[in-house]
Amino acid sequence: MSFDLFWFLPTSGDTRFLGRSETGRPATNAYMRQIAVAAEQLGYDGVLIPTGASCLDPWVTAASLVPVTQRIKLLVALRTTLGNPTATARQAASLDQASGGRLLLNVVPGGDATELAADGVFLDHDARYAASDEFLTIWRRLLQGETVDFDGEHHKVRGAQNFFPPLQKPYPPLYFGGSSVAAHELAAKHVDAYLSWGEPPAAVAEKIADVRARAARHGRTVRFGVRLHVIVRETEEAAWAAADELISHLDDATIAAAQANYARMDSEGQRRMAALHQGRRDRLEVAPNLWAGVGLVRGGAGTALVGDPQTVAARLQEYADLGVDSFVLSGYPHLEEAYRFAELVFPLLPGKRKVTVDGNFTGGAFDVRAGKGQAA
Numbered sequence: 001m002s003f004d005l006f007w008f009l010p011t012s013g014d015t016r017f018l019g020r021s022e023t024g025r026p027a028t029n030a031y032m033r034q035i036a037v038a039a040e041q042l043g044y045d046g047v048l049i050p051t052g053a054s055c056l057d058p059w060v061t062a063a064s065l066v067p068v069t070q071r072i073k074l075l076v077a078l079r080t081t082l083g084n085p086t087a088t089a090r091q092a093a094s095l096d097q098a099s100g101g102r103l104l105l106n107v108v109p110g111g112d113a114t115e116l117a118a119d120g121v122f123l124d125h126d127a128r129y130a131a132s133d134e135f136l137t138i139w140r141r142l143l144q145g146e147t148v149d150f151d152g153e154h155h156k157v158r159g160a161q162n163f164f165p166p167l168q169k170p171y172p173p174l175y176f177g178g179s180s181v182a183a184h185e186l187a188a189k190h191v192d193a194y195l196s197w198g199e200p201p202a203a204v205a206e207k208i209a210d211v212r213a214r215a216a217r218h219g220r221t222v223r224f225g226v227r228l229h230v231i232v233r234e235t236e237e238a239a240w241a242a243a244d245e246l247i248s249h250l251d252d253a254t255i256a257a258a259q260a261n262y263a264r265m266d267s268e269g270q271r272r273m274a275a276l277h278q279g280r281r282d283r284l285e286v287a288p289n290l291w292a293g294v295g296l297v298r299g300g301a302g303t304a305l306v307g308d309p310q311t312v313a314a315r316l317q318e319y320a321d322l323g324v325d326s327f328v329l330s331g332y333p334h335l336e337e338a339y340r341f342a343e344l345v346f347p348l349l350p351g352k353r354k355v356t357v358d359g360n361f362t363g364g365a366f367d368v369r370a371g372k373g374q375a376a
Helices: 030-042 057-068 084-096 113-120 125-141 181-190 201-217 236-246 252-262 268-277 308-318 332-348
Strands: 004-008 046-049 073-079 101-106 150-151 156-160 172-176 195-196 223-232 286-288 304-307 322-331 356-359 366-369
Touching: 004 332, 030 046, 030 057, 030 332, 046 057, 057 073, 057 084, 084 101, 084 125, 084 156, 125 150, 125 156, 125 181, 156 332, 172 201, 181 201, 195 201, 195 268, 195 322, 201 223, 201 308, 223 236, 223 308, 223 332, 252 268, 304 308, 308 322, 308 332, 322 332, 322 366
Parallel strands: 004 046, 004 322, 046 073, 073 101, 101 172, 172 195, 195 223, 223 304, 223 322
Antiparallel strands: 150 156, 356 366
């Protein structure tokens, strides 16, 4: 079974060392386009474009990538607590047409109540999921060509229509990640692919089983994916050294402040990420080769697969054996690590071709040579 491999666009900025601002790279549109073009040339299947107050707008960013890419899928964050389903349906249909049917949507009901309040959203956790349920009910019907009347607690429309159908039928596929009961029920009812953050395989297996069973009760099937960072080097020793270096500039006060911030959130996924390491540097390998160091100071996905190419490929296969067919990957810095992962790990993965990279990882200039058996 081949995998769908996505790379991440760091639309809030990039860095070589977590917690060290002087090594940071600003989130310019030019840099996002550079990463996306590299990902396409290397043979990745898509790029995830996130959302948040500190991120570039995901829809505008995605639109800017359409003219500079031809094949790669654009997995765009759809924040269901902002905007309304009718306007978003028009946006999705228009972007799907403009991209030639390359649009995917990552549903985001919320997560940080403080950030949402700054955007004028004052809904608690379960209310956000109830609102997202109504949103997606309307959105999916509109994109399937229906005229929609809907009278819900959070959304009301009368005679709503979408006059610009998407290329993909019945609509651009919906992806989603969430760990609460409400999140699993939303996934089972509406989405095409459920994404888990990189928890140990046994925990991911439990989530897959629950979502799969809930989907079956709705007469549906759901695909599964995992969102992970990756730190891969030619040897195990070099990979673990790179992991240590990534957090080498973090002090205890910075870690404590970040963990206190995440603790106030009502996100079950964030709680599960923090519980893996509890803010401690001495318990970061939470499963074989699964390292939680990124989560010391980064919200959201906080774990990385660390190791040599053969080990990382084997760990990905362990998730695939659970029913996972999509991986959303990232590494710091994102441009260089996209090349490194493709060069070292692609030859070991089903459905991926060998990539030959000329250049060095510090100069930022690379030449991807296309030839027989290589990425074009």
